[in-house]
Amino acid sequence: MSAPPGSALFSRTPHVARTERSEAIARGVFFVMSVAMIVPLVAIVAYLIYRAAPSLSWEFLVDVPRKGMREGGIWPAFVGTLYLVGSSLAVSAPIGVLAAIYLHEYARDNWFNRIINLAVINLAGVPSIVHALFGLGAFVYAARFGYSIMAASLTLAIMTLPVIIASTREALASVPMPFRVACWNVGASRWQTIQGVVLPNSISGILTGVILQVSRAAGETAPIMFTGAVFFKAVQRGDLFPYGLSEQCMALSMHLYTLSTQVPNVRESIPYATAVVLLGSVLMVNATAIALRVWLRNRKKW
């Protein structure tokens, strides 16, 4: 930006020096603010892993809790989380993807669809504990599912619906309009266009959204606390199918909460190790989504 040396006309006046200094200061301050976000992430992850190290092992993952949670592993909680995530995904993925297709491909910009948009935004903003109240009132009592995986995963599904809708819409929006117009002009109907042109070009983006839903659902605690997750359930070591849909289950997030607040004299490293497993799974799932997106963007031809 600065003027070439020797030219009298463009010499560095005090005013220029001042503005340059202010820019350097601003850049520095903003840089520090950005770094202030990264440092906690790295520090926290490192500290958690450091404290968890004595317990972290394959054995910890596949073993069942022993001696009233004070020893042993987290297998029942881990499988329970898989169950909850899987069954909530089965509900929210189809509804979410179809809803996004409606909002992006069918809906015109009128007051009615603005209300739908507002509802989606609001659904994303409702506090998780309010979703828990809803799940308790609607699924556990009104629908008579009782405290069960079904009630908990339906609550999770409704809660994570906006995640899928938002990212699917983004994926659909990244397909250029001329693709659709070209398809319409050879006589295809709206759905044929979506099926033949829009979806194949956005499927990986939609997949990213589904993956993000998985990570979100795996980490939530409040919505499942009162609808189907329990403190303890006896499960065989390494058993892959311990729960039925109408039974209660353990879950990693819930397990971490109870371990760290309600069980006295737990071995120090066990809650840390549970936190690391939960954090690790969630971050790994998210990293997959990010990698998929980056790979996708590099492959894109338009």
Added chain:
Amino acid sequence: MAVDDGSLKGRGHEPTGRPGDDAGGEGSVPRRSAVPRPRRPLPAVVAERVLEAAIRLSGLSAIFFVLAIFFFIFREAAPVLFSRDFRLSEFLFSTQWYPTSASNVRYGTLALTLGTLSVTGVAIVLAVPFGLGAAVFVSEFCGPKLRETLKIVIELLAAIPSVVWGFIGLTVMSRITIALTGAPVGVNLLNGGIILALMSVPIIVSIGEDALKAVPDSYREAALAMGANRWQTVRRVLVPAARNGLLAAVLLGVGRAVGETMAVLMATGHAVHVPHSLLDSVRTLTANIAAELGEAPAGSDHYRVLFLTGTLLFFITFAVNLCADMAIRGVRRR
């Protein structure tokens, strides 16, 4: 809508049936042509109709779910709201919360509301400057490589589950708080505020960055042509132009902080009283529901009052989100 779909489904059988391009408005091809067009097989047409009905139904589902949430929460709360010995003014403006007392049962949520406000306030005071600063840096000051890295970090930061944040508050942050401030208990307002700030920063950054990115490049070019450097461009051109979007970012951060449950449940201590200093323990509206719902027998007054608190929270977040949406909409219109 549903009735409309039914009639559409029927039309596939008619002899004059058109290949289904009547579902949407813009972009459909002219319908009359000299040569009669070949028709698609009936099952395909029917399948398409059914699928489009499913798509429309799913589109409506968001409205349905929001109404259902309100309906089911309010249904559980309504009996106590309309019962004779319950006063709404006491519920909203009394600081006495003794839900399980044997002789003197009181359901006043003011201390909890103030707890929510104070924790949110601390979080926002910390998160807004950092969030907006980082948004400006990511959007305007850094190169493409660094930008990608920072955005990935922000996304990962946003993905950390709230219970893990709560655990960090309970174990790591509480020790740091005691060491730095000499507070008697580490789980307090300051601790919860810092944890919540860390949780809302990613939202503020990503929405704020979107808002800055939405400012047309011609604004930047014009500023550059006038001889402004980057900082001057940001301060005099971009921030005023993206004002509404930045406001929305802050509001959504507030919404996140108000609605957060597990982290504040674990990190703010658990005392129901009006906070007087940063080092007091507080309890928030959300944490209160999470802590007491398990012990309140279904159908009891206590249980219903907790649902009423949920209704209150629903309205608070609804208002915040509505404001944020209107702010964003204001950006789009310009």
